[in-house]
Amino acid sequence: MTSAYAATPGGLLLVLAVMLPAAAVLAMLVLGPRRTRVVALATLALGLVVALAIGLELVRSGTALIYVLGNWQPPLGIALRADGLSVMMLAVTAVVMAATGLFARDLFGLDLATADGRLGTSFWTLLMGLWSGLNLVFVSQDLFNLYVALELLTFAAVPLVCLDGRGETMAAALRYLMFALLGSMLYLLGAGLLYGAYGTLDIRLIASASQHGPAMAIALALMIPGLLAKAALFPLHLWLPPAHAGAPAAASAVLSALVIKAPVFLILRLVADIAPPGSAAVAGQVLAVLGAASILFCSIMALRQERLKLMIAYSTVAQIGYLFIVFPLAGVGDGTAPWGTIAWTGGALQLTSHALAKAAMFMAAGIVAEAVGHDRIRDLGGFGRAPPLPPPTFGWAGLSLMGIPPSGGFIAKCLLLTAAAIGGHLWLALTILAGGLLAGGYVFPVMDRALATPAEPLLLRKPIPLRLELVPLVLAVLAVALGFLPLAPFGLLQIGRPDIALAVSP
Amino acid sequence: MSLVFDMALVAGLIALALHVVVTRDGRGAILAFMAFGLLLGIGWARLASVDVALTEAAIGGGLTGMLLLRAQAHLVRHAAHPAALPTDRRRWLVPALSCGLVTLALAAVVLAFPRPAPSLAHQAVASLEATGLGNPVTAVLLAYRAIDTLLEKIVLILALVGVWSLSRDAAWGGASQLRPAIIPEPLVFLARVMPPFGVLIAVYQVWVGADLPGGTFQAGTILAAMALLVMLAGLRLAPQTQSRALRLMLAGGPALFVLVGFLGVAVAQGFLSYPEAIAKPLIVGIEAALTLSIAGTLALLVAGPPDRAPEP
Amino acid sequence: MSAIALTSASLFGLCGAALVGIGLFCILTHPDLLRRIIGFNILGAGIFLVFGAVARRGAAMGLSGDPVPQAMVITGIVVAFAATALAIALLRRLASLTGSATLEAATPPRSET
Numbered sequence: 024m025t026s027a028y029a030a031t032p033g034g035l036l037l038v039l040a041v042m043l044p045a046a047a048v049l050a051m052l053v054l055g056p057r058r059t060r061v062v063a064l065a066t067l068a069l070g071l072v073v074a075l076a077i078g079l080e081l082v083r084s085g086t087a088l089i090y091v092l093g094n095w096q097p098p099l100g101i102a103l104r105a106d107g108l109s110v111m112m113l114a115v116t117a118v119v120m121a122a123t124g125l126f127a128r129d130l131f132g133l134d135l136a137t138a139d140g141r142l143g144t145s146f147w148t149l150l151m152g153l154w155s156g157l158n159l160v161f162v163s164q165d166l167f168n169l170y171v172a173l174e175l176l177t178f179a180a181v182p183l184v185c186l187d188g189r190g191e192t193m194a195a196a197l198r199y200l201m202f203a204l205l206g207s208m209l210y211l212l213g214a215g216l217l218y219g220a221y222g223t224l225d226i227r228l229i230a231s232a233s234q235h236g237p238a239m240a241i242a243l244a245l246m247i248p249g250l251l252a253k254a255a256l257f258p259l260h261l262w263l264p265p266a267h268a269g270a271p272a273a274a275s276a277v278l279s280a281l282v283i284k285a286p287v288f289l290i291l292r293l294v295a296d297i298a299p300p301g302s303a304a305v306a307g308q309v310l311a312v313l314g315a316a317s318i319l320f321c322s323i324m325a326l327r328q329e330r331l332k333l334m335i336a337y338s339t340v341a342q343i344g345y346l347f348i349v350f351p352l353a354g355v356g357d358g359t360a361p362w363g364t365i366a367w368t369g370g371a372l373q374l375t376s377h378a379l380a381k382a383a384m385f386m387a388a389g390i391v392a393e394a395v396g397h398d399r400i401r402d403l404g405g406f407g408r409a410p411p412l413p414p415p416t417f418g419w420a421g422l423s424l425m426g427i428p429p430s431g432g433f434i435a436k437c438l439l440l441t442a443a444a445i446g447g448h449l450w451l452a453l454t455i456l457a458g459g460l461l462a463g464g465y466v467f468p469v470m471d472r473a474l475a476t477p478a479e480p481l482l483l484r485k486p487i488p489l490r491l492e493l494v495p496l497v498l499a500v501l502a503v504a505l506g507f508l509p510l511a512p513f514g515l516l517q518i519g520r521p522d523i524a525l526a527v528s529p
Numbered sequence: 530m531s532l533v534f535d536m537a538l539v540a541g542l543i544a545l546a547l548h549v550v551v552t553r554d555g556r557g558a559i560l561a562f563m564a565f566g567l568l569l570g571i572g573w574a575r576l577a578s579v580d581v582a583l584t585e586a587a588i589g590g591g592l593t594g595m596l597l598l599r600a601q602a603h604l605v606r607h608a609a610h611p612a613a614l615p616t617d618r619r620r621w622l623v624p625a626l627s628c629g630l631v632t633l634a635l636a637a638v639v640l641a642f643p644r645p646a647p648s649l650a651h652q653a654v655a656s657l658e659a660t661g662l663g664n665p666v667t668a669v670l671l672a673y674r675a676i677d678t679l680l681e682k683i684v685l686i687l688a689l690v691g692v693w694s695l696s697r698d699a700a701w702g703g704a705s706q707l708r709p710a711i712i713p714e715p716l717v718f719l720a721r722v723m724p725p726f727g728v729l730i731a732v733y734q735v736w737v738g739a740d741l742p743g744g745t746f747q748a749g750t751i752l753a754a755m756a757l758l759v760m761l762a763g764l765r766l767a768p769q770t771q772s773r774a775l776r777l778m779l780a781g782g783p784a785l786f787v788l789v790g791f792l793g794v795a796v797a798q799g800f801l802s803y804p805e806a807i808a809k810p811l812i813v814g815i816e817a818a819l820t821l822s823i824a825g826t827l828a829l830l831v832a833g834p835p836d837r838a839p840e841p
Numbered sequence: 842m843s844a845i846a847l848t849s850a851s852l853f854g855l856c857g858a859a860l861v862g863i864g865l866f867c868i869l870t871h872p873d874l875l876r877r878i879i880g881f882n883i884l885g886a887g888i889f890l891v892f893g894a895v896a897r898r899g900a901a902m903g904l905s906g907d908p909v910p911q912a913m914v915i916t917g918i919v920v921a922f923a924a925t926a927l928a929i930a931l932l933r934r935l936a937s938l939t940g941s942a943t944l945e946a947a948t949p950p951r952s953e954t
Contacts (some may be wrong), residue, residue, distance in 0.1 A: 141701035182691030190938035222647020346569035632862030639854035648899030668910035718953030
């Protein structure tokens with residue numbers, strides 16, 4: 024059979040990317056609260072090295088990394104595979120995770136009573152669970168294995184939301200859990216239908232099937248909405264703002280920057296890799312309409328928020344919208360290879376720059392809330408004087424969200440806009456422009472507050488160490504620096520991409 | 530004839546499910562759901578999946594029911610009376626129609642599945658020899674798709690960490706209060722008589738699971754039920770969640786699984802592959818350790834967040 | 842397609858389809874959160890029965906069913922139990938803190954509308 028996976032050198036690195044954080048969860052359980060943080064920081068360092076090694080191996084070999092677990096070939100067994108896009112996701116995840124780890128160490132260190140207590144210990148364990156789940160989402164080739172990955176994410180992400188133990192965040196976490204579970208179950212049901220029709224859950228094998236019955240269409244119609252509920256695309260976004268705003272800042276950063284990207288990544292794989300062209304084109308159109316609605320509606324909602332963290336959370340839903348308008352812009356489903364288009368590159372850049380910028384923003388907001396004791400935008404006048412670095416962090420990250428040069432977000436939105444103009448998608452072009460203006464509408468007032476001179480100076484609850492403030496600033500600067508990156512490395516995205524092109528041709 | 534029996538079974542399942550949704554009686558809904566779980570177990574036996582039937586009856590009918598009943602008792606004490614289904618037609622008509630549409634679409638797919646049905650039974654049986662096992666379901670769970678089983682254990686542990694994180698700060702690391710105020714005499718009797726049998730059945734399940742239906746999940750669930758019975762009857766206190774021994778038991782199974790997995794990199798054909806000569810003993814060893822871990826995790830998930838401050 | 846012989850496998854598959862609809866309806870409309878959690882379990886049971894029908898259809902080689910979907914159902918049942926446990930722990934804590942077992946009453950009125 025030509026479809027057999029041949030393990031590549033370095034394939035074992037993919038196993039490490041998934042298993043290191045999973046093993047850390049076990050180690051933390053056994054070693055207890057005192058050593059949890061040390062285990063987490065060691066794992067973060069090792070994981071960063073693994074991600075780097077995976078990137079180097081991809082560039083060196085120029086092909087996707089593959090590993091066949093237990094040497095059992097699909098369809099009976101499960102294969103892991105990382106192409107350029109997966110490796111980009113692994114790398115962004117590792118960077119944001121490492122930054123979150125440094126940030127959380129100092130944030131929880133502020134309060135020695137809780138550092139080794141319930142909040143800190145639970146946070147570190149769940150963070151490692153998240154990381155394992157994320158990495159598995161990016162490399163697994165098997166739809167049921169991906170279900171397990173989604174559940175790793177659910178069970179790690181939901182308790183993070185209500186770590187502060189207030190009734191309000193309990194309700195937010197419970198609503199999040201309901202949406203996430205419904206999403207997983209619809210996904211699982213779709214996977215079951217696909218197995219019934221194709222006798223395999225391997226993405227490559229399903230994609231190479233020549234005939235599609237009703238199972239494929241129904242399965243996609245179940246799985247994609249299920250994943251949308253997890254990705255919080257409009258109109259399934261209601262759970263996200265209270266959940267992401269209520270979590271501790273370090274958790275919000277990971278949830279907003281990374282966790283919701285996992286279902287987006289899976290939708291991309293379903294639509295671009297599995298769906299037959301006709302279905303893919305229809306799905307792409309629907310997703311683009313929802314994405315555009317997300318951008319407009321949730322940007323306006325962000326404008327109207329009175330609390331800083333809620334505003335940032337609504338902004339997340341709006342920014343996720345951009346990822347969905349990529350489908351028609353990249354011509355998914357019209358028979359050409361979407362990964363060679365500028366819209367595809369723009370989408371990847373948007374995903375990366377949003378991850379960095381949003382993590383930076385949530386951390387900066389967390390510092391302000393920690394220092395001042397609240398995050399009501401109206402009462403934050405002059406917050407730029409107290410801890411000095413959050414305002415520039417906020418501003419630099421804001422550049423990416425608005426799409427103002429120089430920033431990664433600018434290049435991303437510029438590429439998407441160009442693609443819309445070339446493809447004659449006027450309504451999408453207008454949406455992108457309006458989204459940028461609206462983002463300006465919610466970022467500038469906060470900057471204005473930061474620089475304002477209040478009638479009475481803000482009272483600081485506690486001093487903030489400079490090291491804590493530096494982490495988000497670095498992330499925000501990275502988001503801007505993406506704008507200076509020559510686009511050539513994004514050729515990386517094409518490595519290993521036309522995985523199934525050969526199998527499809529007769 | 531058997532088709533008539535199946536039809537009656539299916540009708541019973543659907544009727545019970547509908548009753549669970551529409552009844553106004555909260556406790557009645559839970560009891561109906563437990564009956565549903567038992568009936569479903571029979572359904573799985575009719576589908577000739579004895580492994581699943583055992584799991585479904587033990588978890589779906591037993592442990593989930595216990596969780597729900599305890600939660601219901603708690604909610605009656607602490608929360609306002611829960612609302613019933615909306616009677617206003619505009620509130621339920623659209624969801625009802627959409628759900629009906631999903632059912633119809635699914636039914637169409639189920640009836641249109643290709644025939645002959647695609648199946649991995651051939652490959653699963655052909656590869657059995659390399660694992661030394663006789664039960665193909667166990668081979669799928671512990672060899673062909675071992676990564677699913679391993680990571681699902683991590684999911685269980687994350688769920689437990691999540692449940693523990695819901696405790697008050699002062700109680701975190703302590704034990705759950707499982708013992709009710711009044712313990713019915715029959716419960717104490719059961720808790721004294723049942724556990725030896727439960728342990729025996731569990732050991733048997735793990736032992737035969739390699740070749741016959743049964744295995745680590747079923748055995749773990751039975752052990753969890755026995756542990757809960759003993760704690761509910763007040764014969765033993767629930768363990769402190771900070772106890773090192775307890776945590777070693779919880780992590781031991783998956784940790785051994787990970788270690789053997791990486792051992793495969795060195796001495797077999799990669800991560801999670803077993804050296805053929807000792808595949809069976811390795812798998813049975815992993816299963817034994819996993820059984821204890823699963824039993825502990827499931828029992829503690831039912832017990833819920835700790836609510837008594839830890840004692841050193 | 843002309844002759845759909847109603848086998849035991851398709852019968853349970855259809856039962857699964859019905860249970861999926863009933864479970865979904867419960868999740869979408871029931872205001873009582875505990876009942877919604879039971880709805881998730883009914884939905885799960887329906888999904889697993891669809892897997893069961895697929896497994897039974899795949900009977901071959903002297904096996905009574907395809908072991909791969911059977912194994913997936915066992916994994917799925919355990920995960921569904923863990924989800925139920927987490928949801929119930931959250932619900933109990935919510936009820937203790939706010940005295941309410943619904944999401945509607947527990948969230949403060951939305952200021953933006």
